[in-house]
Amino acid sequence: MRPGAFRPPRNKKSGGSSAFHATDVTASPIVGRFHEGLSRPISGAAGVNGSDAAGTTGSAGSAGAGAAGTAGDAGTIGRAGTAGGAGSGGSAGTAGTGAAGAAGGAGPGGTPGTAGAGAAGTAGGAGRGGNTGTAGVGAAGAAGGAGRGGSTGTAGTGAAGTLGGAGRGGATGTAGTGGAGGGSSCGVLPVNPNATPQARNLLCYLYSQYGNHVLSGQQETSWVSNPDVDTNYIFTNTGKYPVVRGGDYLYPSGTTTRAQAWWNAGGIPMLCYHMGAPPNADSYDNSMLSATGGIDAVLTPGSASYTSFIQKLDYAAGELQKLQAANVAVLWRPLHESGGTWFWWSKETGAQYVRLWNFMYDYFTNTKKLNNLVWLHPYDGTPLAAFYPGKALVDVGGADTYATNTPFTSMFNSTRTIVGNAIPIALHENGQMPDPAAMFSTSTRAPWVLFNTWATYEMPATSPGNTVAYLQSVYANPYVVTRDEVPSLK
Numbered sequence: 001m002r003p004g005a006f007r008p009p010r011n012k013k014s015g016g017s018s019a020f021h022a023t024d025v026t027a028s029p030i031v032g033r034f035h036e037g038l039s040r041p042i043s044g045a046a047g048v049n050g051s052d053a054a055g056t057t058g059s060a061g062s063a064g065a066g067a068a069g070t071a072g073d074a075g076t077i078g079r080a081g082t083a084g085g086a087g088s089g090g091s092a093g094t095a096g097t098g099a100a101g102a103a104g105g106a107g108p109g110g111t112p113g114t115a116g117a118g119a120a121g122t123a124g125g126a127g128r129g130g131n132t133g134t135a136g137v138g139a140a141g142a143a144g145g146a147g148r149g150g151s152t153g154t155a156g157t158g159a160a161g162t163l164g165g166a167g168r169g170g171a172t173g174t175a176g177t178g179g180a181g182g183g184s185s186c187g188v189l190p191v192n193p194n195a196t197p198q199a200r201n202l203l204c205y206l207y208s209q210y211g212n213h214v215l216s217g218q219q220e221t222s223w224v225s226n227p228d229v230d231t232n233y234i235f236t237n238t239g240k241y242p243v244v245r246g247g248d249y250l251y252p253s254g255t256t257t258r259a260q261a262w263w264n265a266g267g268i269p270m271l272c273y274h275m276g277a278p279p280n281a282d283s284y285d286n287s288m289l290s291a292t293g294g295i296d297a298v299l300t301p302g303s304a305s306y307t308s309f310i311q312k313l314d315y316a317a318g319e320l321q322k323l324q325a326a327n328v329a330v331l332w333r334p335l336h337e338s339g340g341t342w343f344w345w346s347k348e349t350g351a352q353y354v355r356l357w358n359f360m361y362d363y364f365t366n367t368k369k370l371n372n373l374v375w376l377h378p379y380d381g382t383p384l385a386a387f388y389p390g391k392a393l394v395d396v397g398g399a400d401t402y403a404t405n406t407p408f409t410s411m412f413n414s415t416r417t418i419v420g421n422a423i424p425i426a427l428h429e430n431g432q433m434p435d436p437a438a439m440f441s442t443s444t445r446a447p448w449v450l451f452n453t454w455a456t457y458e459m460p461a462t463s464p465g466n467t468v469a470y471l472q473s474v475y476a477n478p479y480v481v482t483r484d485e486v487p488s489l490k
Helices: 197-209 229-238 255-264 294-298 304-325 350-367 409-419 468-476
Strands: 217-219 244-248 268-272 330-332 373-375 397-401 425-430 451-453
Touching: 197 373, 217 229, 229 468, 244 255, 255 268, 255 304, 294 304, 294 350, 304 330, 304 350, 397 409, 409 425
Parallel strands: 217 244, 217 451, 244 268, 268 330, 330 373, 397 425, 425 451
Antiparallel strands: none
């Protein structure tokens, strides 16, 4: 939380600009738009479904291109439903075309007839050719299985999907080339090897958007009677909800319940914790004190500060465990605004801050068995390398500012210099919303993976630059993702 309009004032820094290198992952993201049913430009879309030409004895085919992806299967005469499984071909006639289903499964080709062409499903199974015909060409799905060739026909060509499995050649044809990725991830490993499927999906989705789109976000006003006031304001003025909803465990009443409801509605919860300096009680003012005995005492078993710190971690872990039990993934941004000198966890050296981060990660992951977290490391507006815990314990980088020189290119580049080119970088708090067009402009490129406007700053009364007209232009921009456009991460 920014000390400012509602809290003691403090300056935050940002500014400058620099070019964005063409070799960065943000210029060439791992995958394209991880989307369902969008009219906006999407890269990594499904390939064309092949059809299986009928043959009397179907000669052995050549090698399939076999890249990973959902293979469209030979269809029946009918169309696939929501689960979209293809049926078998006609006994003597031409098989029908199988339409795409949400999770279209594979169907074998017709015995002597021509196999139908199966369209790609979101998680469609392998496409197979007819028993005596030519194998169908598999189209890409978001999490497609392997494309396989027919029994005696030509191997199917599996187009790459976001989470595509390996393609394989036909039974009697030449083996196809292995596809990329596979399993439940996009090839990016979370820092927690036991991460839940939902956490893996969330991380992959962030990677898919990084460099080509930005997720909209809004911090809730947790300390008022109606914490929905911010997201409702945005919806009233734009007809859209943000993807990310920020919450704070400084305010225990309803924070977990609202985070779960937001996830169930298709959004992404992002949580922080303005923890009071141990052994003091939790309050915003107490978060700006120094811990009794310093961080050394906080990490020394037997001290009053250590006992208090563990109690606070247990409280937050208990709330996050409720979300894990409900299969909710969380963007977790603890010990935020690192490098600043206002919160107790960042008042000492970078090495001491990193000790705290490492302790929390180990306690949450190994002691509390929290596997539903995507760990976001949150710098302040002047990122310092000494405060970075390292890629082994960070899934997503981040920085924040309440400046107005959007899109904060200099701060983005400073963060990227520390965390590297491959990791997504979030604008985890902001006052004025970044200009989407400037974010993706060659001269001012700063492709934050998300922004998170602080509570009430979406309103011009708090942040004059966020006029209603500007808010509407941001949420209507084709680079900006809103909650209704997020695919299921469950």
